[in-house]
Amino acid sequence: MTDQTQRRRIAIDIVSDAVCPWCYIGKRNLEAALADLPDIEVDIRWRPYQLDATIPPEGLERRAYMQRKFGNRIDEIHQRLTQAGAAAGLDFAFDDIERSPNTLDAHRLIRWAASANAQDAIVERLFHDFFVAGKDIGDRNVLLDAARDCGMDPKIVGDLLDGDADKESVREEIASAQSIGVTGVPFFILDGKFALPGAQPADVLKRAIGKALEKADEPRA
Numbered sequence: 001m002t003d004q005t006q007r008r009r010i011a012i013d014i015v016s017d018a019v020c021p022w023c024y025i026g027k028r029n030l031e032a033a034l035a036d037l038p039d040i041e042v043d044i045r046w047r048p049y050q051l052d053a054t055i056p057p058e059g060l061e062r063r064a065y066m067q068r069k070f071g072n073r074i075d076e077i078h079q080r081l082t083q084a085g086a087a088a089g090l091d092f093a094f095d096d097i098e099r100s101p102n103t104l105d106a107h108r109l110i111r112w113a114a115s116a117n118a119q120d121a122i123v124e125r126l127f128h129d130f131f132v133a134g135k136d137i138g139d140r141n142v143l144l145d146a147a148r149d150c151g152m153d154p155k156i157v158g159d160l161l162d163g164d165a166d167k168e169s170v171r172e173e174i175a176s177a178q179s180i181g182v183t184g185v186p187f188f189i190l191d192g193k194f195a196l197p198g199a200q201p202a203d204v205l206k207r208a209i210g211k212a213l214e215k216a217d218e219p220r221a
Contacts, residue, residue, distance in 0.1 A: 008213050009041040015177050015187040016123070017049045018106045018137055021081045021092060022199040024127040026186035028088040032202035037209060045114070046123050048107035048170050049177055049185045052100075059099040059138045066100070084199075085131075092131050101130075101138025105161060107170045109143050112160060113152060121150040191216060 012030070016023040034042055055065075066074050078094045085092040106126055113122040125146045129135040135142050140161055147157040160166075177187070181195075188196040188205070190212040196205070 008039075008216075009043065010191055010209060010213060010216075011043040011045065012209075013045045013047050013189040013192070015047045015049050015182050015189070016185050017051045018103050018110070018123070018126045019101065019130060020049075020051060020185050021085065021131060023186040024090060024131055025084055025088045026188070026199035027123070027127065028090060029199060029202045030188070030205055032088075033205035033209065036202075036206055040209065040213070044120060046110050046119055047177060048110065048173050049182065049187075050103055050107070050174060051185070053102070053104070053171075053174075055100060055102040057102050057104075057138065059101040059136060062097050062100045090131070093134055094131075096134030097130065098134065099136045099138070101136055103138065104167060104170060105140070105143060106137050108160070108166050109147060109157065111166055111170060112157065113147075113150065116150075116152050118150045118152055122146060122152075125150055 014023075014026070014030070016026075030044075034040070063074075070077060078092075082092050082094070110119060110122055110126070113119040126137050129142060129146060130137045137143065137146075140158070143161065144154045144158055148154040182197075184197065186197075186199055188200070188208075190196065190208060193215070194208065194212045196208050200208070
């Protein structure tokens with residue numbers, strides 16, 4: 001890193017879905033990249049995306065859903081993801097996941113967590129609940145437990161979940177991401193200008209952050 005990129009601030013928007021294993025891996029890779037950039041202040045904002053918005057609110061039985069989606073490739077896919085997760089320090093427990101949830105309410109919770117300065121904590125908790133603990137993150141009680149443990153007011157969150165607050169806002173934000181070409185997640189947007197799709201390795205993320213900061217330092221014409 002050059003002196004120009006020292007002690008700078010950068011915003012990183014991460015378009016993600018709470019049931020995307022590559023998004024969890026991408027989160028870990030970003031954390032590793034930022035650990036090597038201690039002089040940079042980072043504003044991370046988690047943005048919603050639904051890999052399958054057609055899943056009903058009550059969710060679907062996981063194994064049957066995955067078989068319809070991937071056929072006989074399920075075990076091969078899970079094995080590859082387990083290896084990739086282990087490399088990032090994650091212990092995926094795919095066999096413990098019983099339901100595939102609709103993630104709209106999870107994204108509403110993530111959105112509300114921003115005002116409580118708990119967004120990253122909530123995202124981490126939901127990833128862990130789903131991929132490691134096998135919990136149904138479409139379940140109201142699971143979301144309330146996550147909110148409480150991450151310092152949010154469960155009464156307020158419960159009241160919001162019981163209504164339609166921010167459902168359309170989340171859907172509109174997803175549509176906005178799709179309109180700029182996001183077709184898969186994770187999708188990183190650096191400083192609102194530079195896009196980086198996929199669960200990139202830590203060194204790639206680190207270089208991209210450096211380049212984004214260097215570009216911001218260039219004098220305007």
